[in-house]
Amino acid sequence: xxTVIIRRLLQLVPVVLxxxxxxxVLVRLAPGDPVQQQLGARGSRDPAxxxxxxxxxxxxxxxxxxxxxxxxxxxxxxxxxxxxSNDQVLDLIKPKLVATLELIVAALAIAITIALVLGTAAAxxxxxxxxxxxRAFVVTGLAIPSYWLGLxxxxxxxxxxxxxxxxxxxxxxxxxxxxxxxxxxxxxxxGLFEAAFFTRFLRxxxxxxxxxxxxxxxxxxxxxxxxxxARHAMKNALIPMVTVFGLELGTLxxxxxxxxxxxxxxxxxxxxxxxxxxxxYPLLQGIVLLVAIxxxxxxxxxxxxxxxxxxxxxxxx
Amino acid sequence: xxxxxxxxxxxxxLAGLTLIALLMIVSILAPVLAPHDPTVIHxxxxxxxxxxTYPLGTDNLGRDILSRIIYAARTxxxxxxxxxxxxxxxxxxxxxxxxxxxxxxxxxxxRVLDAILAFPxxxxxxxxxxxxxxxxxxxxxxxxxVFIPYFTRLVRGNVLALKEREFVTASRASGAAxxxxxxxxxxxxxxxxxxxxxxxxxxxxxxxxxxLSFLGLGVQEPTPAWGSMLQNSQLYLRQxxxxxxxxxxxxxxxxxxxxxxxxxxxxxxxxxxxxx
Numbered sequence: 019x020x021t022v023i024i025r026r027l028l029q030l031v032p033v034v035l036x037x038x039x040x041x042x043v044l045v046r047l048a049p050g051d052p053v054q055q056q057l058g059a060r061g062s063r064d065p066a067x068x069x070x071x072x073x074x075x076x077x078x079x080x081x082x083x084x085x086x087x088x089x090x091x092x093x094x095x096x097x098x099x100x101x102x103s104n105d106q107v108l109d110l111i112k113p114k115l116v117a118t119l120e121l122i123v124a125a126l127a128i129a130i131t132i133a134l135v136l137g138t139a140a141a142x143x144x145x146x147x148x149x150x151x152x153r154a155f156v157v158t159g160l161a162i163p164s165y166w167l168g169l170x171x172x173x174x175x176x177x178x179x180x181x182x183x184x185x186x187x188x189x190x191x192x193x194x195x196x197x198x199x200x201x202x203x204x205x206x207x208x209g210l211f212e213a214a215f216f217t218r219f220l221r222x223x224x225x226x227x228x229x230x231x232x233x234x235x236x237x238x239x240x241x242x243x244x245x246x247x248a249r250h251a252m253k254n255a256l257i258p259m260v261t262v263f264g265l266e267l268g269t270l271x272x273x274x275x276x277x278x279x280x281x282x283x284x285x286x287x288x289x290x291x292x293x294x295x296x297x298x299y300p301l302l303q304g305i306v307l308l309v310a311i312x313x314x315x316x317x318x319x320x321x322x323x324x325x326x327x328x329x330x331x332x333x334x335x
Numbered sequence: 336x337x338x339x340x341x342x343x344x345x346x347x348x349l350a351g352l353t354l355i356a357l358l359m360i361v362s363i364l365a366p367v368l369a370p371h372d373p374t375v376i377h378x379x380x381x382x383x384x385x386x387x388t389y390p391l392g393t394d395n396l397g398r399d400i401l402s403r404i405i406y407a408a409r410t411x412x413x414x415x416x417x418x419x420x421x422x423x424x425x426x427x428x429x430x431x432x433x434x435x436x437x438x439x440x441x442x443x444x445x446r447v448l449d450a451i452l453a454f455p456x457x458x459x460x461x462x463x464x465x466x467x468x469x470x471x472x473x474x475x476x477x478x479x480x481v482f483i484p485y486f487t488r489l490v491r492g493n494v495l496a497l498k499e500r501e502f503v504t505a506s507r508a509s510g511a512a513x514x515x516x517x518x519x520x521x522x523x524x525x526x527x528x529x530x531x532x533x534x535x536x537x538x539x540x541x542x543x544x545x546x547l548s549f550l551g552l553g554v555q556e557p558t559p560a561w562g563s564m565l566q567n568s569q570l571y572l573r574q575x576x577x578x579x580x581x582x583x584x585x586x587x588x589x590x591x592x593x594x595x596x597x598x599x600x601x602x603x604x605x606x607x608x609x610x611x
Contacts, residue, residue, distance in 0.1 A: 029446075036450030041462060048466035157347075161591035163542060165549050166583030169569055173579060177572050272457035276546050280569070290458060291550065294465040306462070310453045317453075 023322060030314050037310040038092075038303065042085050045299050052101045052297050053077060075101070088300075092307060098300035102293075107304035111286065115308070117187050118274055118285030121208065124201055125270065128209030129216055136213075137220030141255075142247060144225060152217060159214025164273050168207040168280040175203065185282030204281040208273050212266065219262050223255035257327050264320025268313045341603055348599025354592035362408045371399035373406040374557040382575040392577045394567060400578065403559035404585050410553075410560045411589060414474050415540035419533050421479025422486055427529065429483065430490025431517050435498060445491070448484040456481045456539075457546055464552045471554060478543050482536050489532050493525040527604040531597055538593035545586045561586045 053071050054062040061067055072078045076087060091098065097107035140152030176184040182203055188196040227233060228251055236246045275287030282288075286305060293302040342348060361368060370390070377397030385392045391400040433444040451459070463477040497503060498521065506520045547553040548562030556563065561582040568578035600606075 032446050033450045033453050036447060037453050040450065044462055044466045157591065157594065161538070161587050161594055163545055163549075163565075163583060163586050163590070165546065166565060166579075166586060169565060169572065169579045169583070172569075173572050173576055177576070268452065268455045270455075272455035272546075275455070275457050275461070276549060279550060287458075291461065294461060302462075306454070306458065309455060309458060310450075313455065314453045 026318050026321065030311075030318065033314055034307070034310050038089070038307050039085065041303055041306045042088070043081065045302060046081055046084075048297065052299055055297055056101055088303065092304075097304035097307070100301045101298045102296045102301070107300050110301060111289065111304055111308060113189075114284060114286045114289045116189075117283060118278070118287065120190070120197075120201065121204055121274060121278070121283060121285060122270060124205035125208035125212060128205060129212035132209070132213035133216030133220050137217040138224060138247065138252075140217070140221045141224035141228060142243070149221075152221060156214045156218045156221075159210055160218075162211070164207045164211050165276045165280045167210065168203065168277060171203045171207065172280075185280075187283045187285070200281070200283070204277045204283050207280075208270065208277050211273065212270060215266060216259065216262070219259050220255060223258050224251055227251045227255045253327065260320050260323050260327065264317040267316040271309060271313060338603060342599075345599050345603060347595045348603065351592045351595025351599060354588055355596065358408055358412060358589055358592065361405055362412050365405050365409060369399075369402035369405045371402040373398060373402040373559050382571060382578070384575070384577055391581050392575065394564070394578060395571055395575075400564070400581055403564060404561065404581050407559040407561045407564065407582070408585065408589075410471070410548075410558065411541055411544060411586075414471065414478065414544040414554075415537045415589075415593075417471075417475035418478035418482060418540045418544075419536050421476060422482035422536065423529070423533060425479075426483040426486025427490050427522075430487040431494055431522065433487065434491035434494025435513065435517050435521070441491070444487065448487055451481065452484050454481075456543060460543060460547055461550065461552055464547060469552055469555055474544060474547065474553060478540050481543070482540070485532060485536060486529070489528055490525060493528060494521055497521050497524060527600075528606045531601045531604065531606050534593055534597035534600055538590045538597065541586065541589045541593065 053068055053075065057064075057067060057071060069078075076084055079087070088098065095108065097111075099105065100107055100110055103110065136152045136155060140149045143149055172184060175182045183196075183200055186200055188200055190197040224247070228247075233246060233251050236250045237243075241250075271287075274285065275290060277283070278285045278287040279291065286309070290302065290305045292298075293305065375398065377393065380389070380393050380397035381395050383389055383393040383397070389399050389401065391404070394400055394403070429444055429448075433441045459481055460477050463480070464473060467473045467477070494517075503516060503520055506516055511520065544553060545560070545562035545565075548560040549566045551563070551566060553562050554560045564582035565579065565586075568575070568582065571578055
């Protein structure tokens with residue numbers, strides 16, 4: 019088990035390296051000069067100041083050298099300084115990360131709850147109206163753009179009924195009630211899409227498992243249906259779910275970027291878009307590095323729990 | 336029963352097909368169907384509710400919303416179709432090579448693709464479009480690029496499963512060259528999953544194009560796009576609540592249609608479980 023973990027962790031290194039290289043090159047191909055951006059039109063007219071700042075920001079060196087320097091610092095936790103605000107990149111990202119993680123966790127909680135209830139009901143009552151409802155939910159949920167759903171929710175619950183705030187983010191520590199009020203709609207928008215996705219997999223997984231001999235044996239023993247589903251079938255049906263979960267995290271983070279924009283939830287996605295607009299290279303690189311590591315780690319965890327859930331896979335690695 | 340008869344009995348597949356046919360007709364006949372020029376500004380008619388003149392109302396600049404969503408169908412279809420073509424043209428050969436060659440070639444290709452996959456699709460698209468610009472061709476290339484791993488993984492997996500099968504080894508034993516084996520013996524046998532994947536990827540492409548344009552990184556004004564119309568509608572939720580419905584409904588129906596076709600094809604062509 020330990021060797022599997024170490025080997026998979028080592029496999030992460032080239033992935034993260036490639037991802038950051040890609041960003042590094044792309045960002046430098048971009049039109050717009052961060053030095054001129056920072057100095058403004060007037061400051062840019064003074065070649066001495068331009069050259070000085072360029073040197074200070076390390077932009078006078080070749081791209082490979084810049085990358086090497088950035089990487090060396092990144093390993094020690096120094097992601098550089100934001101061009102726009104002159105703050106440490108890591109300090110800028112940290113508070114946003116809290117907001118984004120809160121949104122992701124809430125969305126996942128909603129998604130998993132719905133999927134467990136609806137997916138199980140649909141599989142157990144396969145072919146009945148419950149199943150029909152679940153399938154309609156899946157087909158609709160997968161096709162509705164989350165930001166459109168967000169706008170309609172805003173129109174209904176914030177603009178018309180005025181039950182919930184239109185947009186913004188309040189840290190939980192400052193005001194827990196306001197924090198949750200702001201959280202409901204964005205979490206619901208993200209959660210419903212994921213719920214559709216998970217429901218589909220859980221239903222399919224359970225249907226497959228419920229058809230197997232060992233489940234029939236359990237039923238024949240006279241066990242209650244709930245026991246058969248909860249104790250015997252569910253564990254095996256969850257295995258494919260876990261893999262999907264890891265892969266889906268990338269999609270979820272993508273959805274977060276858009277939803278944060280709709281609801282003015284100032285998280286990492288919101289920060290990334292601001293960084294793009296400001297041509298804030300160091301900030302953007304920092305965000306991408308952290309997101310790439312995060313998503314890769316989540317995938318790794320999913321793979322590992324896969325081996326945990328299915329003992330047959332432990333020796334394969 | 337033949338494929339054609341089974342397709343006739345497959346209701347959701349037919350529904351998807353009908354929706355896409357409609358979408359295509361609307362795109363092609365846009366100049367005939369649109370009641371107004373989608374880019375002409377009627378300053379006096381800003382944010383008008385639906386009426387006989389403007390069936391779906393007007394936007395903040397007094398442009399006819401119906402005409403704009405009709406023309407926007409062109410953008411969506413073009414970008415979706417283009418990006419899936421790009422992804423297929425790069426991803427399928429890569430998958431054939433990775434699966435057939437194996438060993439180091441396989442590892443290198445798959446690691447590079449893993450790096451692409453480690454990126455949330457939208458973040459990557461934002462990055463590329465923000466750096467290279469928002470021209471339609473860039474949108475197509477970017478979204479296509481993001482989808483390459485989907486096709487490569489699928490094709491590679493299928494090649495791995497097929498390459499030791501008897502009909503392939505028999506063909507190899509009778510002296511067929513590698514190139515012939517891959518393109519003439521293996522590829523025709525994995526077309527079904529590729530077609531299914533292409534259809535499902537089309538739906539994702541529509542979603543991503545719309546999301547990018549919602550973020551202001553898609554096709555630029557005055558060219559209409561469903562996503563940018565939605566972005567615009569958010570600013571006028573209070574004054575013009577009708578504005579938000581039609582562009583979103585178009586995205587929803589297009590995505591739904593491609594999903595229904597993809598799922599239907601999977602049933603009809605008997606392709607194994609969905610892989611993304």
